[in-house]
Amino acid sequence: MSTGPLIKGWCPSAWRPMETGDGWLVRVRPPLGQLSKAQVLALCDAAETFGNGLVELTSRANIQLRGVSETTWPPLMEFLVAHELVSADPATEQQPQYLLAPSWQAGDDTHQLACLLQLRGSELAAMPSKVGIAIDAGELAVLGDTAADFRVERSIDGGLIVRAEGHACGTPVGTIEAAVDHLIRLTHWFVESGGNDAGRMQRHKVPLPAWSPAKMRPASACVSAGEMPGAALALGEYQAGMVYGLPFGRAAAAALRASVTPAAVSHVRVTPWRRLWVQGASGPVEGLISDNQDTRLLMDACPGAPYCAQASVATQPLAKRLAPDVKRHSVHISGCAKGCARRSSADVCLVGQAGRFNLIVKGDAQSTPVKTGLTETEVVEYLESLGAL
Numbered sequence: 001m002s003t004g005p006l007i008k009g010w011c012p013s014a015w016r017p018m019e020t021g022d023g024w025l026v027r028v029r030p031p032l033g034q035l036s037k038a039q040v041l042a043l044c045d046a047a048e049t050f051g052n053g054l055v056e057l058t059s060r061a062n063i064q065l066r067g068v069s070e071t072t073w074p075p076l077m078e079f080l081v082a083h084e085l086v087s088a089d090p091a092t093e094q095q096p097q098y099l100l101a102p103s104w105q106a107g108d109d110t111h112q113l114a115c116l117l118q119l120r121g122s123e124l125a126a127m128p129s130k131v132g133i134a135i136d137a138g139e140l141a142v143l144g145d146t147a148a149d150f151r152v153e154r155s156i157d158g159g160l161i162v163r164a165e166g167h168a169c170g171t172p173v174g175t176i177e178a179a180v181d182h183l184i185r186l187t188h189w190f191v192e193s194g195g196n197d198a199g200r201m202q203r204h205k206v207p208l209p210a211w212s213p214a215k216m217r218p219a220s221a222c223v224s225a226g227e228m229p230g231a232a233l234a235l236g237e238y239q240a241g242m243v244y245g246l247p248f249g250r251a252a253a254a255a256l257r258a259s260v261t262p263a264a265v266s267h268v269r270v271t272p273w274r275r276l277w278v279q280g281a282s283g284p285v286e287g288l289i290s291d292n293q294d295t296r297l298l299m300d301a302c303p304g305a306p307y308c309a310q311a312s313v314a315t316q317p318l319a320k321r322l323a324p325d326v327k328r329h330s331v332h333i334s335g336c337a338k339g340c341a342r343r344s345s346a347d348v349c350l351v352g353q354a355g356r357f358n359l360i361v362k363g364d365a366q367s368t369p370v371k372t373g374l375t376e377t378e379v380v381e382y383l384e385s386l387g388a389l
């Protein structure tokens with residue numbers, strides 16, 4: 001039983017699975033954040049054949065299969081490579097993760113930037129596996145609340161900027177080619193100035209180089225509705241398909257398979273908000289969320305015990321127990337103080353420690369609790385007494 005988070009300092013991948021409480025965790029990076037219908041069906045089959053039948057979405061728009069074993073991993077990898085879900089070359093997984101604004105269109109700036117970065121990925125400096133690059137070059141930046149270390153965005157004057165995390169402004173770069181040149185140069189500056197010791201750009205408290213001044217603000221995020229999902233990516237039906245949420249970031253492979261079964265479905269965009277945009281789909285699917293009023297959308301819960309070896313409490317049963325009674329407050333349930341499921345503060349944060357819950361009000365998993373050592377029932381009683389349920 002653990003009393004604090006174990007910081008591993010690296011991210012699992014397909015070629016480098018991580019041992020967790022329920023076996024190996026294999027993380028798949030959908031190329032350009034998109035999967036074909038055939039690839040989604042293959043992932044569902046893979047989850048059921050080689051894992052525990054669950055599919056998870058991460059806050060970086062990756063897909064996780066769990067419950068893989070030493071025996072099932074080799075055939076799983078063969079299967080994933082055959083379906084072009086994983087590169088046959090493990091070295092490509094060492095390149096930083098690219099997170100694309102999910103509404104990109106073929107040939108637009110976000111798409112062109114991602115393609116050029118993929119081509120020139122080997123020119124980026126070797127950085128810790130957690131370092132990521134957000135490609136968010138639509139009219140307005142939509143990925144501001146997601147984890148990234150370097151961002152390509154549109155500035156308030158409409159030009160492209162490259163922005164380092166931790167800085168409100170970015171450097172104007174002009175063209176797509178110049179943006180990629182600048183990003184590559186910035187990653188080398190990051191490494192040469194000691195960034196790998198800091199681990200992430202946000203923690204790298206070194207002034208930016210003179211050739212990369214932070215002087216132009218990004219255009220802020222928007223919410224759009226109608227034909228295309230926008231920044232908030234509201235659930236429901238669009239002309240371009242359905243946006244579904246996964247309850248607490250996970251779903252049975254069978255539910256995912258059902259979402260892509262209609263003949264009109266072509267592709268699925270994987271988003272960093274634990275939502276899937278299924279292009280060509282329509283109507284609700286059992287096991288997925290399609291109602292914006294669903295109270296589970298106010299909640300974040302990590303896998304917890306027994307799925308994560310760091311967890312001392314089961315998070316999912318408490319999340320399901322609280323969901324019908326949560327009204328307007330955000331709730332974060334974390335198996336340990338690492339707080340994987342949510343970076344930002346929540347109205348109520350419940351953190352496992354030594355088999356009990358600590359309760360934090362308006363904070364993240366590492367904030368100071370107002371109550372400690374609560375059982376699940378005591379948590380419910382205390383939240384009722386606060387009027388939070």
Ligand code: SF4
Binds near residue numbers: 302305311337340
């Ligand atoms: S926050 Fe949850 S998923 Fe992350 S390490 Fe802790 S128990 Fe595991």
